[in-house]
Amino acid sequence: MTEFISPGTRFFALPAPFPMKRGGELTGARLAFETWGQLSEAGDNAVLILTGLSPSAHAASHADNPDPGWWEAMIGPGKPIDTDRWFVICPNSLGSCKGSTGPASARAEGEAPYRLDFPPLSIEDGARAAALLVRSLGIGQLACVIGCSMGGMSALALLALHPGIARTHINVSGAARALPFSIAIRSLQREAIRLDPRWNGGDYDDEHYPDSGMRIARKLGVVTYRSSLEWDGRFGRVRLDSEQRPDDPFGFEFQVESYLEGHAQRFIRQFDPNCYLYLSRSMDWFDIGDCCGTDTASALAGIRLERCLAIGVSTDILFPLQQQEEIAEGLARGGADSRFVPLDSPQGHDAFLVDIENFGGAIGSFLGELAR
């Protein structure tokens, strides 16, 4: 696999051996990360951002890489996550393929990729790697850890496993545990990849690659990342022009089908299928209760924070709003000044990437109050 690493990406070498929660260990592993802004002398202005399944560390543009990042509208000077004030760090998740070590990485220079010999990956492994990165940057306590989607799980694991690592927390469309609807969707995505004969038990290359399985997995992802409400307004029943339609009796005919195909085309060869399988499964396994040897509510109540914000949208079918409410209530029981912000954004789970007005407003004022 080709690695996709953007200019300005830095690397943090994880201590070796790096033991994994469910057994096995990594040697020579690393996290890719990017930063924005300056760490204050007191080291008290650091904000860590933990990502969803697929993003890289390139959350926003910077001097070394002017390309827009995946949260470009949110991070920068004068933006809701204001890099004039905050030192912002975003790692690529452990197990991913955008510079951090994962199943697509070579075990050692010149060697073959791990593929399915990569040890089982848990959300907690990624959280522990992120904690080591934070410490390596000389940060005693984060001003805030922000986690989006899967990153919301990672942030809770980080907070539970490393007490005192952050003063505050923003959980964006996250969850304290995976529930059966999202488990079913992810299981089906993994099955589509595994059923593709070219997946070949994880042993594929650029010539023989599970494009079909990845196409189905990605489209199913996009369907569950957005909402029917948004699509009614955006696509309705509009047809493709006849010259855009494939000459195939069951080929695409509606705009919504071509939209999904575009998303799939942009993703299939940009994300490693084995990494996808590992990260996807790590979400199914996650329950902050298991992480702390107790139930979900008690685990949340055991986390100590000054303040927190849990935010999400009513149209999210993958990480439904009740899950952000559960986080806000659970963290309040632990003593945090806890805020739950339910939004009516029509864009579904992906709203935090799109509805910057509402998400940016809430995140910006939370961080603004913190700075005062």
Place this chain on the structure above:
Amino acid sequence: MTEFISPGTRFFALPAPFPMKRGGELTGARLAFETWGQLSEAGDNAVLILTGLSPSAHAASHADNPDPGWWEAMIGPGKPIDTDRWFVICPNSLGSCKGSTGPASARAEGEAPYRLDFPPLSIEDGARAAALLVRSLGIGQLACVIGCSMGGMSALALLALHPGIARTHINVSGAARALPFSIAIRSLQREAIRLDPRWNGGDYDDEHYPDSGMRIARKLGVVTYRSSLEWDGRFGRVRLDSEQRPDDPFGFEFQVESYLEGHAQRFIRQFDPNCYLYLSRSMDWFDIGDCCGTDTASALAGIRLERCLAIGVSTDILFPLQQQEEIAEGLARGGADSRFVPLDSPQGHDAFLVDIENFGGAIGSFLGELAR
């Protein structure tokens, strides 16, 4: 393909040629159907039931076939659709593989199946075939046409294309047109089948059969037929016992995964993949507006009925409740005494098959008032 026809199934030979809406025609085509109860001398007690994508004509048990039907709790003596009072008719849809003519049927005795040479299938074709069946039984006017899911589309087409064919109508979790979320889901199901190399452009047999594609399509169906709310209570995060788990690092681990697998196993070889493609596409194409050469609302307002009931559930993501509300409002504008019954059943789109208390209550009292 083996045909799956239950004892007591009757057949109606469609007139030849039977022209299809989008071109082409059928010769020697038939509809399989079953009936319950007795047609009154006045011929005024007939209730036609039009089905969703996959059911057969065997909606309920009867003397010739005591096996439970797909709506067993709803149809029978003393049940909400009371066969002591009503003469109930249920055809297998045109284009299906449960006795009616479809892509899996031989063109003529001893000949090969149509496969993809079957002409493009529209909801309107099935509705016209059902109207001919009704006439052939000597019924001047149906007391009621009931349509469930896809059958709700078929019933609206029947009413629009055959004015006066029914006094009343019950639309159960149906829609007046396909919207982009459900189009996206169905497109993805069809794509999973078409991407399976063993689908082979529609030319498969029992030895080389697109099991993988059908497995993904069916599981995706089940995910969208139910609701996350129901699954939270039903499965939660319960794991399979270790002896139930396959020896596979990405194999099933949660009960919800095994539930989906069970559904897939029971379906894959019981429904013909080409028939699935044709019926699925016919739903995407459907808009009662197109059917009448106008817009959706005007087409509904053009239908004349004495009474109607549109019923659905808030947890349905495939045929969302607003679509049943649109039907009730549209038919009211046409002069019908129109009722909209929104339910909070947790079971999603499939609730009409499961929540007999609520669906049976509403349907039973609608029919009861009609009989008085």
